[in-house]
Structures are given as structure tokens and as C-alpha cells.
Amino acid sequence: MHPTQMLRSGGDTPVGKHGKYLGGWGNFGGMKQKGIVTYGISMNRQNPLAGTTHDAIFNTWRRFSSQVLYWAPPMIAGYYIMNWAIERNEYLNSKAGRAEFGAEE
Incomplete structure (x- = not known):
């Protein structure tokens, strides 16, 4: 088996520093983070020269x-x-x- 196949296989295959495959980009398999709140404002509502x-x-x-x-x-x-x-x-x-x-x- 090639290492690239093992990385792409997902699941509980021990890979990496913590022994788990994290998932693809944007789909990390870690625990959901709690207590982090982010706010955003539309670009046309911002004052760039404030x-x-x-x-x-x-x-x-x-x-x-x-x-x-x-x-x-x-x-x-x-x-x-x-x-x-x-x-x-x-x-x-x-x-x-x-x-x-x-x-x-």
C-alpha cells in the first residue's frame, strides 16, 4: 500500500502527529469547538477611512x-x-x- 492511499483512506487509520487522519480541506475530523463567537460586517457597511x-x-x-x-x-x-x-x-x-x-x- 502506498502512503498516499493511506492518507486518503480516512477513518481511524493512525496517521500524523496525533495518530488520526484529520480529513480533507474544510472537513477536519476534530471535535467541534465551543464558545468561539465571530462577528462580521458587510463590506459596503464598513468605513475604510475611519x-x-x-x-x-x-x-x-x-x-x-x-x-x-x-x-x-x-x-x-x-x-x-x-x-x-x-x-x-x-x-x-x-x-x-x-x-x-x-x-x-
């Missing part, structure tokens, strides 16, 4: 507040360094800057 605005605001704030210390200090430092460099360049290329540092070049 709570998206509220969740978007608070989720965005949560993610922003947890990451701001990683990128804000370097961004602020970079802004001040760039601002200093621009002001220094404008001074060195002005009449007063050329008069003060022109002889060094």
Missing part, C-alpha cells in the same frame, strides 16, 4: 518626537556653521575685509 486623520496626527507626532534628537542638533549646528561661513566670506570680499586681510595673499 480614524485615519486622528491616527495620522498622533502617529506622526510619536514618530517625530522619537527621532528629532537624531537629526535636529546636526541640522542646527550645520545651519550656524553655514551662516558663519557666508558672513565670513562676505566680510573677506568686502572693502573692509580686503583692507584688513588683503596683504596676506
